[in-house]
Amino acid sequence: MADREQRDEGFKIFDRRKFTITGEERTDLPPEEQAPPTPPRKELPKQEKSKRPASSREPSPADLGGEFSAFLMSLANTAMVYMEASKDPKAGHSNQNLAASKQMIDWLGVLQRKTEGNRTAEESLLLENLLYELRMQYLSKSKIPQV
Numbered sequence: 001m002a003d004r005e006q007r008d009e010g011f012k013i014f015d016r017r018k019f020t021i022t023g024e025e026r027t028d029l030p031p032e033e034q035a036p037p038t039p040p041r042k043e044l045p046k047q048e049k050s051k052r053p054a055s056s057r058e059p060s061p062a063d064l065g066g067e068f069s070a071f072l073m074s075l076a077n078t079a080m081v082y083m084e085a086s087k088d089p090k091a092g093h094s095n096q097n098l099a100a101s102k103q104m105i106d107w108l109g110v111l112q113r114k115t116e117g118n119r120t121a122e123e124s125l126l127l128e129n130l131l132y133e134l135r136m137q138y139l140s141k142s143k144i145p146q147v
Contacts, residue, residue, distance in 0.1 A: 068119075069126055072108065076130045079104035083141050098142050105134045 020026055082101035112127050119127070 068123055072111070072123070072127055072130060075104055075108050075111075076134055079108070079134050080137070083137055085141075096141070098138070101134075101138060101141075105131065105138060108134070 016029075018026060018029070079101045082097045082104065085096040108127065108131055112131065115123075
């Protein structure tokens, strides 16, 4: 046992993180571990929006509004397609998929929660109406028929 204690020096743990838990740069690192000083950022000259081609400019929130609404409509349409019951002539059964429809409705609900405060009034109204209609359709389709 004494031989093992003499041979086994153990292991050492070195904290090589460059920043503290508060986000400040650590000063207790050896010089080879310290990050090189960052050069000051150069400000690019401001360009007028009219001089930049439309393809290189950042999209404005108004530009993205239509895309977000289209995305919501796409998800809602997919949920409706999953809810529709149509017979598959080859398989001889309905291809209704209520579980997939519920998942799409749940995703729309997640989007509603995660984008709260970042939507326009129109987008909020659209999302609220889509969720209401889809949830009502889902409930009517998922009811067990009474005999």
